[in-house]
Amino acid sequence: MNKQMRRTVVGLLTCASLTALGAVQVKDQFTMSTGNLEGGGGGQGFAAVWDDQTATPNITVVANSLSNGAYSSRGLVPEGNKVKSPVGAGANLDWTASRQLSTAIDMNSGNTYYFSFLVAGSWANQAVKRGWNIGFSTVANALTSAITIKNGYNVSTLSYAIGGIETGYTTVGGFTSGQTLFIVGKMVTASSGNDNLSFSVYDNTETIPATESWDVLNNTVVSSASLGYFIINGRVNDPSSYYNFDEVRTGSSWDDVTQLPEPGMLLGASVLALAVLRRRG
Secondary structure (H helix, E strand, C coil), X not given: CCHHHHHHHHHHHXXXXXXXXXXXXXXXXXXXXXXXXXXXXXXXXXCCCCEECCCCCCCEEECCCCCCHHHXXXXXXXXXXXXXXXXXXXXXXXXXXXXXXXXXXXXXCCCEEEEEEEXXXXXXXXXXXXXXXXXXXXXXXXXXXXXXXXXXXCCCCEEEEECCEEEEEECCCCCCCCCEEEEEEEEECCCCCEEEEEEEEECCXXXXXXXXXXXXXXXXXECCCEEEEEEEEEEECCCCCEEEEEEEEEECCHHHHXXXXXXXXXXXXXXXXXXXXXXXX
């Protein structure tokens, strides 16, 4: 076996082994430079750059990542910067940005999709803080048939939303000013359109379990959409209110979106490749 063939075999076997272990499909840690989010790139699993439809002031990328103890409890390390919504100015200010996915989420496929992200916020008066959506939509910069996690206007609870409308399935407790939450979700799709949606919310003091666990379980919705865009959307009002988002991931398993692959797992893939190579050499 010549050198070029050996390199090819090692590469193919390693990739195949890593695929078997699962893989992150979409990731955005906002490693682009600080400034307006519009036109920002980087990450993986996207077909286009960020498209910010918000009128002045824009959605921005600001220095430093969000951090959360639960997020880091299985080895994930925040990198890059974070997104910041416009700041409220005492009147309703709506904001929306989206980014096209390389591969749309097919809600008729029968596949299971996992996702996770960090979110934080700051406000002085909850009665006028307003709220946000983050998730996946059928079209750019609109909540048409979107499936999102939503912090409803002026409340602390979180819920699933379809097309921007809360489903009624909400967390107990919720989102407070100055708090960073790690949110993990799961979408089980079905060709019948009866899809199951689950999610969990972790604060800074918690630890992510090794196996999936859900605060809101099997919220059944009917969706035949193909979700081709990742979207962030919301409204601010309180003069000090704003929201931050960071560390976006999707994958095909709980581990894909909650833990850093164990070094031993990666080493095992390489050892497997080398063992096969030696047997064929």
